Amino acid sequence: MQNITEHMEVIGADGVHIGTVDRVEGNRIKLTKKDSGEGSHKGHHHFIDKGLVADVEGNKVRLSAKAAVAVTMEEEK
Known part of the structure; x- marks a missing residue:
């Protein structure tokens, strides 16, 4: 896997x-956190x-899932 570094943009397969990236854990x-959304997800x-x-293309991390699907797979800590 290519290096994923902080400040890279994460986009869905649909380009959304x-x-x-804050960091990789x-x-x-x-x-x-600024990309955390609104309501109960905010912050x-x-x-x-x-x-x-x-794929990692330049300063973008492209996911195999569309944005709407990837967002549902996010986990909060």
Whole structure:
């Protein structure tokens, strides 16, 4: 797997912005809090399993799932 580093943009297979990488923790990508959404999700870090990563293109991490699907797979800590 290519290096995934902080501040990279995470996009779904459909090209939709999902978040920005805070850091990688084990097999998960931790997204910055500013991409946490609204309501009960606001202010929480979200995680995406590295198994969903299809490719790293420049400064973008492209997932194998569309944004709407990937977001449902996020985990809160």
